[in-house]
Amino acid sequence: MSYIECRKLTRAFHKGDTVIKPLRDLDLDIEEGMFLALMGPSGSGKTTLLNLLAGIDTATSGSLKIGGIELTSMPRSRLASWRADTIGYIFQLYNLVPVLTAYENVELPLLLHNYSKKERHAKVSLALDLVGLADRYDHYPRQLSGGQEQRVAIARAIVGDPKIIVADEPTGDLDAAAAAATMAMLKRLNIEFKKTMIMVTHDPKTAAVAQKTLHLEKGQLIENNA
Amino acid sequence: MxxxxxxxxxxxxxxxxxxxxxxxxxxxxxxxxxxxxxxxxxxxxxxxxVSGNAKNVLLIGAGSEESLERSEIGNGVASIVAASVQGIKTQLGVPYISPEVQMAALIRLEKEDPESYLSLFRGVTPSAYLVHPQVRITEGRSPGANEILVGRLASARLGIPDAKLAIGKTIWFDGRPWTVSGRFEAPNTVMEAEIWSPLKDLQIATRRDNVSTVVITLDDAEIDDIKDFCQQRLDLELVAVSESDYYAKLAQFxxxxxxxxxxxxxxxxxxxxxxxxxxxxxxxxxxxxxxxxxxxxxxxxxxxxxxxxxxxxxxxxxxxxxxxxxxxxxxxxxxxxxxxxxxxxxxxxxxxxxxxxxxxxxxxxxxxxxxxxxxxxxxxxxxxx
Structure with a gap:
């Protein structure tokens, strides 16, 4: 059995009388520790799939099991705590809280758990060290470059030691050098820390870092390249 | 959570x-x-x-219960009450009975001042200080002939600077000057906006030979005793109202x-x-x-x-x-x-x-x-x- 199993996964939206299905009857298996890239044109359903896998959206029909847990029928409150335990999310636009320092931004997910201040400090320090920002603890997002902000966002995604890291266009807002550094970091997380990585990207160069790339079009898988 | x-x-x-x-x-x-x-x-x-003292009773002219300013009762009522009703509070033999004239009057700050101000006057005798213990002279002294004692909020009531009513200043009423002899406070009561003058002087100035009310502070007596007195002396045409009730009614208004x-x-x-x-x-x-x-x-x-x-x-x-x-x-x-x-x-x-x-x-x-x-x-x- 795969770590992530999607069976006939469908997501539909109602817009007036019209039903839009960004994802339809999708079957997909993702093994634990896999680095998967999702590609496809705008509106192909890749972000919808990523959101379903991250537990921030729920499927209209079908089944989605992660680690043996069925997500489609999980109530919203349980889904929130499941996300806190299982998912690390990296956004294209970093989404750091501007009034918090790098340290405090990274600490945010840990506040959902019963860690002592000392434990939190150890985890945040480790995460910031891992992304190479040990000297930027007290910096606010406005005092950091785009690449540094994304590294803080990565530290925030990994600080709780989640099993899965999802990334939505993680290099979309970065220059080439920062993008390369970010991808190297994600690759390292996948290889060294055995994190299952699922990434949405438009950029084939970025996708090339992944072990596997899936192409979506009109809500369905059209290609499967190992 | x-x-x-x-x-x-x-x-x-x-x-x-x-x-x-x-x-x-x-x-x-x-x-x-x-x-x-x-x-x-x-x-x-x-x-x-606060203006209404539960122990005080107002004697008012029958038919004028709504307004002390309209009330008129005889000058002699105060002494008749003192002689007729037992149980009125006394101090060193002086009964707590205060005949008072209460009226609104137009005053001027200068003799030829074209502007006049509607003020609230109260003509009092020394016993007023007995029945109104809230009143405390803060500056100067009680008024003598053609003098006035000014309440803390009187200037605010008139809408004039407080300095215009300082001790030694003069106001004009009935074509003659009245000098400020002192200032008083009566915290949180309506009296603080009043101007007090000797009863006789005010009666002369307003050409009246009666008073508006007689304020009585009870000791052992009950208000019913005063009401009985009013019933017995129908010729005086009086009604007795508790001071608290009077102000409660005013509050209702x-x-x-x-x-x-x-x-x-x-x-x-x-x-x-x-x-x-x-x-x-x-x-x-x-x-x-x-x-x-x-x-x-x-x-x-x-x-x-x-x-x-x-x-x-x-x-x-x-x-x-x-x-x-x-x-x-x-x-x-x-x-x-x-x-x-x-x-x-x-x-x-x-x-x-x-x-x-x-x-x-x-x-x-x-x-x-x-x-x-x-x-x-x-x-x-x-x-x-």
Whole structure:
């Protein structure tokens, strides 16, 4: 059995009388520790799939099991705590809280758990060290470059030691050098820390870092390249 | 359920200085408005309550129970009561019986002053100080011939600078000068807005040979004893009214005014509340993506609502405190003119609690709908904002 199993996964939206299905009857298996890239044109359903896998959206029909847990029928409150335990999310636009320092931004997910201040400090320090920002603890997002902000966002995604890291266009807002550094970091997380990585990207160069790339079009898988 | 740290809410306040200033100003204004209305009502109620002494009975001319100024009773009533009724309070053999003339009179500050001011005069004898123990001469002395004793709020009642009624100053009434011999206070009573003069002088000036009322302080006697006396001496055409009841009735007369004050304050406060709602909608809507991100991390909607409410309530509390401070500095004791005199606005515990409650209500009502609106949005959609 795969770590992530999607069976006939469908997501539909109602817009007036019209039903839009960004994802339809999708079957997909993702093994634990896999680095998967999702590609496809705008509106192909890749972000919808990523959101379903991250537990921030729920499927209209079908089944989605992660680690043996069925997500489609999980109530919203349980889904929130499941996300806190299982998912690390990296956004294209970093989404750091501007009034918090790098340290405090990274600490945010840990506040959902019963860690002592000392434990939190150890985890945040480790995460910031891992992304190479040990000297930027007290910096606010406005005092950091785009690449540094994304590294803080990565530290925030990994600080709780989640099993899965999802990334939505993680290099979309970065220059080439920062993008390369970010991808190297994600690759390292996948290889060294055995994190299952699922990434949405438009950029084939970025996708090339992944072990596997899936192409979506009109809500369905059209290609499967190992 | 885990909440977002408190200081996150505090720091969020500093994101937009202009918005913070607007929210704070709006909140303070609404609280100040409610505080003003409450201080007005409380001040008026206190003034009516304190003015009436439960042990005092007013003898008034039959048919004039509604207004002391219209009442006329004989000059000799005071001595007849003293001789006829037992149980009236005395001090060193002097009964607590005070014949008084109460009237509104036009005064001028200069002899040829084209402007005149409607003032409240009370003609008194020394026994007035016995039946009105609240009265305390703070400066100067009690008035002699053609002299007056001026209440603390008299200048406010007349709408003139207080210095115009300082000791030694002169006012003109009935074509002759009256010199200020002293000043008095009678905290929280309507008497503070009055001008007192010797009874005889006022009677001569107004060409009257009667008094408006006789105020009696009871010792063992009951008000019914005084009522019995009025029944026995029908020729005197008197009615006996407890001083407390008289002022309670007067307070009843001002109830509609208090109602209008409340309604006006609440309507303006509602306007402020809608303004607050608008500001909060803008403030929270600008952070929709961030709120989405916090949900992605695992924070529940209740935690986020609690956090947004914290922000709003911090502003509300600060606004409320500013209003209370401004109320103390600018409004407490401020004289308000009404037809029967003047009273001081009262910023007391009840008023402060009302203002803070209004501020908190604004904080909750102003923030809850925008917070719910923002968080009703699906997370995936919020992240696109």
């Amino acid at each position: 885990k909440l977002i740290p408190w200081d996150y809410a505090v720091r969020n306040l500093g994101r937009n200085t202009m918005r913070l200033a607007m929210s704070l100003g709006g909140s303070a204004l609404v609280a100040l408005l409610i505080l003003s209305a409450a201080a007005f009502v409380r001040g008026m109620e206190r003034s009516m309550k 001002y109830r509609p005014v208090q109602g209008i004050v409340w309604i006006t304050a609440i309507l303006i406060a509602l306007g402020g509340m809608f303004g607050g709602l608008n500001t909060m909608y803008a403030a929270f809507a600008a952070r929709t993506r961030e709120l989405g991100m916090l949900q992605v991390l695992g924070y529940g909607r209740f935690a986020l609502i609690a956090n947004l409410m914290q922000e709003s309530l911090i502003i509300a509390a600060a606004g409320g405190l500013i209003a209370v401070a401004a109320g103390f500095a600018l409004l407490d004791g401020l004289a308000v003119r009404i037809t029967m005199g003047a009273f001081g606005l009262a910023v007391d515990t009840t008023v402060i609690v009302s203002a803070l409650a209004a501020a908190f209500a604004l904080g909750i009502i102003g923030a809850l709908p925008p917070a719910l609106q923002c968080l009703r949005m699906p997370i995936a959609e919020a992240l696109k904002k």
